[in-house]
Amino acid sequence: MSVSREQEVAALAEAKGAVPRAATRATYHLRRYMPLYVFGTVWALMIGLFPTINHDGNSTQLAGDATGQSGNVAPGQSESGPTAADGSVNFDTGATLPSGASRSTGSSNSRVGGAISPPPAVGSGVTVGGVACKPGVRQIPFSQYAPPCVAKFTGNNGGVTSRGVTDKTIKITIKRNSDASGPNAQAVDQVNKSAGNATVQEGNDYGMEYVQWFNKMFELYGRRVELNIFDGQGNGTEEAQSKGQQAACADATNIALTQKSFGAVAWGFGYMSQPFSECAAQQKLYVSLGAPYFPERDFKKWNPYVWAGVMECERISHDVAEYIGKRLAHKNAKWAGDLALQNAQRRFATYVPDNDGYQHCTDLTQEDLKTKYNTTVEPRYSYALDVSQFPSEAARGIVQFQAAKVSTVVMACDPLSSVFLTQAANKQRYRPEWLSIGVAAQDTNGFARLWDQEEVDGHLFGMSQIGTDSKVYSQTGEAALAYKAATGKSTFPTGAALTYYFLLQLFNQLQAAGPNLTPQNIAIGTHNLPAGGGDTAAVGTWSFKDDHTAIDDSREIYYEGNATGFDGKKGAYLETYGGRRFSAGNWPAEDPPIYPGK
Numbered sequence: 001m002s003v004s005r006e007q008e009v010a011a012l013a014e015a016k017g018a019v020p021r022a023a024t025r026a027t028y029h030l031r032r033y034m035p036l037y038v039f040g041t042v043w044a045l046m047i048g049l050f051p052t053i054n055h056d057g058n059s060t061q062l063a064g065d066a067t068g069q070s071g072n073v074a075p076g077q078s079e080s081g082p083t084a085a086d087g088s089v090n091f092d093t094g095a096t097l098p099s100g101a102s103r104s105t106g107s108s109n110s111r112v113g114g115a116i117s118p119p120p121a122v123g124s125g126v127t128v129g130g131v132a133c134k135p136g137v138r139q140i141p142f143s144q145y146a147p148p149c150v151a152k153f154t155g156n157n158g159g160v161t162s163r164g165v166t167d168k169t170i171k172i173t174i175k176r177n178s179d180a181s182g183p184n185a186q187a188v189d190q191v192n193k194s195a196g197n198a199t200v201q202e203g204n205d206y207g208m209e210y211v212q213w214f215n216k217m218f219e220l221y222g223r224r225v226e227l228n229i230f231d232g233q234g235n236g237t238e239e240a241q242s243k244g245q246q247a248a249c250a251d252a253t254n255i256a257l258t259q260k261s262f263g264a265v266a267w268g269f270g271y272m273s274q275p276f277s278e279c280a281a282q283q284k285l286y287v288s289l290g291a292p293y294f295p296e297r298d299f300k301k302w303n304p305y306v307w308a309g310v311m312e313c314e315r316i317s318h319d320v321a322e323y324i325g326k327r328l329a330h331k332n333a334k335w336a337g338d339l340a341l342q343n344a345q346r347r348f349a350t351y352v353p354d355n356d357g358y359q360h361c362t363d364l365t366q367e368d369l370k371t372k373y374n375t376t377v378e379p380r381y382s383y384a385l386d387v388s389q390f391p392s393e394a395a396r397g398i399v400q401f402q403a404a405k406v407s408t409v410v411m412a413c414d415p416l417s418s419v420f421l422t423q424a425a426n427k428q429r430y431r432p433e434w435l436s437i438g439v440a441a442q443d444t445n446g447f448a449r450l451w452d453q454e455e456v457d458g459h460l461f462g463m464s465q466i467g468t469d470s471k472v473y474s475q476t477g478e479a480a481l482a483y484k485a486a487t488g489k490s491t492f493p494t495g496a497a498l499t500y501y502f503l504l505q506l507f508n509q510l511q512a513a514g515p516n517l518t519p520q521n522i523a524i525g526t527h528n529l530p531a532g533g534g535d536t537a538a539v540g541t542w543s544f545k546d547d548h549t550a551i552d553d554s555r556e557i558y559y560e561g562n563a564t565g566f567d568g569k570k571g572a573y574l575e576t577y578g579g580r581r582f583s584a585g586n587w588p589a590e591d592p593p594i595y596p597g598k
Contacts, residue, residue: 170262261285264286351412
């Protein structure tokens with residue numbers, strides 16, 4: 001869809017307020033030059049890494065331990081089975097893990113022969129980072145999410161236990177998509193800046209500082225994470241729409257067989273796409289953050305290779321159905337902005353990407369509502385995750401919802417689409433309730449401020465997977481304390497917060513695997529990690545006990561345009577029940593206690 005300069009100027013003039021105009025301007029900039037290359041870019045801070053050393057073809061090695069050689073082990077040798085030394089049980093196979101030897105193939109700097117030493121005891125001694133370890137202390141002592149502390153490891157780590165692993169290094173490749181350079185980077189910066197997030201260059205620096213520090217603080221059993229950048233064939237916009245499988249698989253094959261890496265992360269330490277995650281599993285590549293919000297059925301298929309931090313959408317779907325069924329259904333839409341809608345029983349509609357995984361989960365919500373709560377969410381508008389189509393898709397969706405007399409729009413979408421949804425609704429003088437389900441940073445003040453304020457002020461509420469902005473971005477919070485410890489700086493740049501949590505999951509899993517590092521042992525260790533976080537934590541409750549994604553619960557929020565946020569700016573989400581978090585089955589069967597006095 002082409003847009004003339006005159007149309008762009010008109011659209012900018014219609015945008016109410018400086019922040020919505022900034023979002024609209026950024027979107028036209030994106031559309032004029034290059035598509036926004038992944039769904040996760042808007043909320044996951046598409047931040048980059050500067051190359052530092054060892055240029056080798058289209059791969060660039062980054063900071064980390066540059067010593068040692070990357071292991072080259074055939075899949076049948078490197079990942080022959082679950083063999084850890086702690087006696088834990090394999091999540092999927094039920095195999096009990098014995099202590100003892102594991103085959104290790106040669107590398108000039110790798111230990112060979114002999115039994116792999118058992119992992120150090122939990123809760124005693126002194127950690128590799130110099131922390132006094134005792135029961136209840138985590139590897140990062142101020143963290144609510146790091147694994148339990150262990151004494152510094154001594155002994156034989158097995159050397160080459162997997163492809164990309166030696167006795168000294170763990171090779172992780174950063175995949176940079178083919179459309180990740182040029183004017184697009186400026187556009188991503190503009191959108192993120194409008195929402196108060198980091199620029200690419202800022203994020204680059206934060207990520208590298210954290211990696212160096214994590215290498216010192218986490219027990220990696222004599223190894224360090226070594227990073228290299230790989231410029232791939234994959235197109236981010238295609239992959240965000242669950243397309244581009246051929247190029248994604250070519251990248252995964254290159255990273256596995258040419259780069260000979262243990263794992264892969266996205267450019268900027270954000271999320272890998274669903275197509276790449278699928279291909280990575282085929283190539284036995286470990287991916288700590290893959291396929292955001294895709295269903296657990298897919299992660300089971302990819303086990304033990306692909307994981308995620310954000311909640312998988314089957315859990316989200318059941319939670320959304322419970323929230324609607326217990327708290328909103330069969331009642332009038334009293335928080336709509338239109339009198340006719342306020343005086344009518346709620347009718348729900350969903351705005352959701354057209355990817356198969358997200359459609360599957362929306363179907364689950366619909367099924368729960370019909371069978372458990374005698375209600376429904378219809379119509380459904382399924383849109384393409386291509387930013388060049390966002391304005392037109394949103395306009396069509398709003399026309400459909402208004403014609404169907406929908407009172408409550410379920411925003412199962414990215415936050416940039418919500419800019420255009422709310423603008424289109426205001427243009428049509430359509431004033432529904434806006435229901436957040438807490439995905440893709442919808443539940444952060446920075447993005448909610450970008451939406452049409454006449455539409456959302458007093459009318460936006462729902463669920464949030466993460467904590468308040470004050471918990472995430474506080475100068476005394478977990479991410480800030482880590483940043484200050486890593487850099488020696490006294491001030492924490494708030495844009496570094498999410499980067500910290502992205503990297504934390506990676507290092508949590510590497511420590512949990514034990515000295516015999518394989519994807520199978522990552523799975524075993526991860527599923528046996530104790531839960532972290534909770535009501536007082538920054539990003540919810542983390543638990544991998546019965547799935548492959550970290551966050552397990554949500555809190556309730558509502559948006560007030562006149563409330564002052566943590567950053568001193570107008571427009572903020574407020575929380576109910578003192579920030580109490582609810583897991584599936586525990587939402588109260590009562591009206592949400594929001595907008596008191598309205």
